Amino acid sequence: MTRPAATLLKLDAAAAHRDCFVRLQNVDKVYAGRGGGLKAVDNVSLDLHDGEFLAIVGPSGCGKSTLMMMVAGLSPVSAGEITIRAQNVTGPYTDVGVVFQRDALLEWRTVLDNVLLQIDVRRLRRADYEKAAYTLLERVGLAGFEKSYPWELSGGMRQRVSLCRALIHNPSLLLMDEPFGALDALTREQMNLDLQKIWIDTRKTMLFITHSIWEAIFLADHVIVMTPRPGRIAAVIKIDLPRPRRLAVRETAQFGHYAAMVREQFQAFGLLKES
């Protein structure tokens, strides 16, 4: 039995990226606007493998959220190509949990109903997920607030609800845009520990955007540093720290070394001036 050459070639290509979940190739994003438009993302290529935790850090306005929106299939690329499991992304990718930079809670739904929105829209059976929703909410310290409305919560509590909403349906890909930006330092550290635990337990593929160098290094397998707008990839730093990582890991020399590498990138852009 012989295969047509074209099919063989395709199979080979597929085999080469077997464990490549999300792949960006020369992706550009230009927002239409006055004066010929604004380039937000410039020629970004990256691979996100199955079960990998990838963190992106970069200065404000460098195109991180834009990049995430394109991966989610919610915003079209201007040039280049994004594939998920070798399929071209042309519309919303749905086997995903998204945490947006703004919490995007629906004001007319209770905390529990906001989490279960995920279930309602997907036409799954509510009864099958209600218990999981309670468990998730308790895990992020929101037990007792299930019947509260979003306006009765603090900014950090709201963001934790949207985290639960992204996890409830057990998606294989998680996209998180500064999910802990609104939390106080203490809660943030707790959430980092919790997220690490969830990730170790489930090994979900993760694209995690943050402003915090510390948070990126603590959580990720790879940290991508982006340049100021238009966002390009300045460096990819592989983080070789054993898991589970403890908070004290940041006092180690190795952690300090990674932090210095990221900081040097920022300083090369003219950010973080020390005098």
Add this chain to the structure above:
Amino acid sequence: MHSPTANVPETVPWVARVSMYAYPTATALLIFAVWEAVTRAGWVSSLILPAPSIIIATSFENLPLLLQMSGTTAAEFLLGFALSVAIGLPLGALVVYARPIELAIYPLLVAFQTLPKAAVAPIFIVWLGTGITSKVLIAFSIAFFPIVIDTVVGLRSAQPETIHLVRSMGGSALQVFWYVRFPNALPAIFAGLKVASTLAVVGAIVGEFVSSDRGLGYLVLVANGELKTPLVFACVLILTILGIVFYFLVEQLEKFVVRWHVSSRQVEAVGTY
């Protein structure tokens, strides 16, 4: 439960609750007292301004007639309002969802709104006769505009992330509408409904003034012609009550439907420093 505070509703302080009604009532009573005194003293003829006590007495004397006329007028503005909702809401949604419709009719809507309805009311009568139909349509033509505009504003005001969210859950355009756009538009829609509820009453009376053989507006004209000024005032009194009750009902519906919205949160709405 970890946090007992989560489910305990904050109560409005009773002082705030009482003053919410006490202040307007006191103001109204004061005005009526002065009014009563001035007319009793004989400073103005009761042909021009009858005393409140006379107006109320007249209202009771003519209660069957007034109720019958109220029925007609209420039917006119209720039907006019219902028609405004039935046409205004879908039209607003169409304007938001269909760009060609927006381009084709939005400017015309605005032009129609700037048209003084009282001036075209006689045309409605010519077209539709002096019966209830013409009044309903005049009430509709005045009341539906704010509903359309506020529906459009409301449907457009959804936070983009919430729409993206539902789409990333595989939600269809229809699901985006039901889960996000429509509920998000409700506070704006109710703002439109409240304005429309008062305009519908105006529309019904305008229609009756132009030509009619029943209704409170008709009775005002007849009583005025016969120099029965107390009866004119009695009509105005009943009409005011009808209008307030109708507005109040719409507002109660709003409080029930959008109790999550800032405007319905009593604690913040009433409590001040």
